[in-house]
Each structure stands twice: as C-alpha cells, then as structure tokens.
Amino acid sequence: IPLSRTTRCTCIKISDRPVNPRSLEKLEVIPASQSCPRVEIIATMKKNEEKRCLNPESKTIKNLLKAISKNRSRRSQTQKEA
C-alpha cells in the first residue's frame, strides 16, 4: 500500500523545463487514480537523486520518451554524440 499516495497527488509543482535524457536516472509515470485525478510524471535525476515533476502534456516529456527509446537501440554507437 503506497501510503504516500493514499490521500493526494505526489507532485506539488510541475516543471516545464527540459530534462537532459543523459542526466535522468529514471522516469515514473503514475496514472490518474482516485487519490489523484491527474497523471503524474516524476523524473529522478542522477545527480543527488533529485526528483522533478513533469507536465505529461509538454513536449519535454514526449521528447524525453523518444530520446530514451532511441538511445536504447543505438546506444553503443551514439553514446558519444547523444
């Protein structure tokens, strides 16, 4: 039982700042639920494990998901330029 989310949303403020895919430790997508009526996207950064909430409708998140999946299949070749 996720105690932290039984009562309300996890995100307080939502950032529209772009996130560098290379600095990203992980991305969590939490669907809308009874405890929070909106999708929440939480980016955890490598540095200090800093967490940042992203706007699910922003281009930032679309580009980020694209970058992550691209990086996956071509990682060994493009790691230097990426």
Added chain:
Amino acid sequence: IPLSRTTRCTCIKISDRPVNPRSLEKLEVIPASQSCPRVEIIATMKKNEEKRCLNPESKTIKNLLKAISKNRSRRSQTQKEA
C-alpha cells in the same frame, strides 16, 4: 546511490503480455546506463504491487503510454467506459 542497480539490469525476464492501464499502479522507465545497456520498463500493478518488466519496443508499452495520457485529460467523463 541506487545500490540495486550498480551491478546489473533490474529485469530478468521481459513480458510482452498486454497490461490493462486500469490495473497499473505506476510505470518506471529506466534509461540505458553503464550498469544496464538497455532501457528497462517496469510496470507495478495495483494488485499485490506485482512488478512486471515490459518490452520497450512492444506495442504494449506504446498503447499503455497513450492510454495513460488520454485517461488524464478525459478521466472524469470516460472513467466508466475506459
């Protein structure tokens, strides 16, 4: 420091089975890194907090992300049919 991921990938086996967005507690996307050369997508289900690794290239994951974001903006109206 994510101790659990300093040495290797989190996922052992990857499922291609479709995931019902309504049963999904959260979705974690972990980019490729030095500890794991591939993107990992971990779905945590509401029931028993069961974790399931998904194939990032499968349609399952694309449909899931689409369903989650659709659900976001129309949740109140479509909750019954979704």
